[in-house]
Amino acid sequence: MCDLAPTAHLDNSKSLNGATQPDADGFFGSGDSQYGGAFLPPPLVPVMKEIDIEYNKIKHDPEFLSELIELRKRFVGRPSPIYECKNLSDKIGGARIYLKREDLNHTGSHKINHCLGEALLAKRMGKKKLIAETGAGQHGVALATVASLFQMECEIHMGELDIKKEWPNVRRMQVLGATVVPATEGGKSLKEAVDSAFMAYMSDTESMFFAIGSTVGPHPFPSMVRDFQAIVGYEAKQQFKELTGGLPDMCLACVGGGCNSLGLFSAFLDDDTVKLVGVEPAGRGLDKGEGHHSATLTLGKPAVLHGMKCYTLLNENGDPAAVHSCASGLDYPGVGPQHSWMKDMGRVKYETATDDEVISVFFELSRMEGIIPALESAHGLAYAMKIAKEMPTDAKLLVNMSGRGDKDLDYVCDKYGNKFGIGKDGMFAGAPKND
Template sequence: MTARPNAFSQWPDAQGRFGEYGGRFVAETLMPNILRLEKAYEAAKTDPEFKAELDEFARDFVGRPSPLYFAERLTEAFGGADIWFKRDELNHTGAHKINNCLGQVLLAKRMGATRIIAETGAGQHGVATATVAARFGLPCIVYMGATDIERQKPNVFRMKLLGAEVVPVTSGTGTLKDAMNEALRDWVTHVKDTFYVIGTVAGPHPYPAMVRDFQSVIGREARAQMLDRIGRLPDAAVACIGGGSNAMGLFHPFLEDESVRLIGVEAAGRGIGTGEHAASLNGGEPGILHGNRTYLLQDADGQIIDAHSISAGLDYPGIGPEHAFLHDAGRAEYVSATDTEALEMFQLCAKLEGIIPALEPAHALARVRDLARELGKDGVILMNMCGRGDKDVFAVADHLGVGL
């Protein structure tokens, strides 16, 4: 375990680094915007009026707190530990993404921005950004890979219905990495009036910490709910992980609870050994992408390798720098699940619990099955059900050969 000068929950340091990860690696033209954003966020997070407005909209617009749910039939089927879902898929727009989008758009208003841009993979971040932008009357442009547009048609229509302009990105593999590249290019050319709402705990400082802070409502609620419902903390907190915002939101309030194992589940795609996956920690090396240093899928020359996952939301060749830090420090464990396992859990959860999960948390559920057996009947597992599967039903039907 690497040395740490302060508690895990107190990172990043003043330079925006989590140990050797994070930081700010951006074009000179963006630095004034980044520094202005950092200053505005530092002021906002200690302002009672900002917090009160955020809490009010989280309650009345998003629907927080989200419930804690005992998955009784899956617990019985897996034959081990009790399984509890933090049901963030019941949020307005159907995922955890709106927690962060609400915070960032409120900050954008505070800063006087008149134009909102975002990137999206599975479309949930794009939908959430478009939703909040619509609520506050701000024009919104969402960059989305052409590949993801094809496999996430319901979310594309939702964004357009909400008034957003969806810009197809055809470069690279037409997925999340490429969409983020285009959003950053847009921001460079519109620095005066535009606020870039990044959807995960990546990007240049202060984004990784800021997105984590907005998403930490998940873990704060879940921690209090578990103590209230069963009188103890879970033995493990589990979440799927692409860039890592839902996982970091769940993990952060538990970082100093050493009895709670923190387990992130990456997308193994067609298998780690095939090279067709999106498991940056299990199959990558440290490098720099999208303004921060973290683990990346890259070749021997440092060129980014295309990621693959059945889930558009996990199809990213990097991971948030705080996850990289927790991985190296040994505080969190990072495992993976394949496309096939995710499809199996997608169907099983629907049939046993009456909950159709997004493909993203279906990955986490595959490892919850193993963990439940490992911990045994006295164990307790908390899993973040971070998104619902409405967006994935057509893609899953295609994979299963079911005509609609």
């Protein structure tokens, strides 16, 4: 059982060779490799400043930390375990593959980690309502859950296409009491959900708290969400030592906005023997062009998006490009500023996985280990499985299994089921319908 120092997971500003990141203005790095900041309309400047001040108060407050730790244990079910995929590893050969089982958290993903922290902060600040965006719906479900726990109102903005794709999560949010607002502009996915939520938030910043769903947006959210997620890596580091006697050779995780990957990576940044790999969505293929992938760090350029400077996929007009991924939580044209900085400095290597590779892994893990992964999480595992066979048998790969795939079942089975022996109506064609 992990027994972590109460402040270890809420102050990660000095991680990575002792350098303070971000600086007081929310920037990671310097010069041409400077990302983050707070590019805001004037009315939001004092609002974000207040959040920054209050967050810096609570992250060293014993009373706040005690409540957070107790809820993590009693409500979320932490620590989440590490599991060795013995069947999968034996079949592939080469390196052994381990999973950090964030899919076993209450609500089914890592998102509950920062939602719990953000909601506690909002409560401390006297806010009455939580508002946010969501892509795959996992952040929305987690936020709706903690809003119910703390008896706060909750409003979730979600792209119209993602609502159709992730309908089970929409129902979960509604059952929990949240209002789900469709984002109907543009690509009708995650970027538009962020746009819609920001507009709604600006109408009443006094009573609302914008609980941003990843390590993105204006300062202080990229570092705040990272800090709440860092418990994943600190747990994993200690657990892995207890399980194997040492550290993993490589940590891998999917990257959209970047919170689950930073959650895992933060505890290992100063461990030079541990390679860190973030896996982006290659979608239908990087060669297909705009609208067919979401490989922001692979093909993007620095630009300002949603209040931060970060790598961004841009179209020929210099606007955020259309994006695609089979995983709704990853189809975003930007990425967190800390990831942008770590790409430039080379500490993290960024790779990609295609939709076809991810769907194959979705079924492979399900049928080899009895674990149905979220499509987002399957990106990290897809790359791990690809390289494991080329590595020595004593090598160890740790993948952040950031979420479970319940939400993806209808989409995957309807779109890809025939290829894997599943009829569109269920386990066999012609299955009876419920009246």
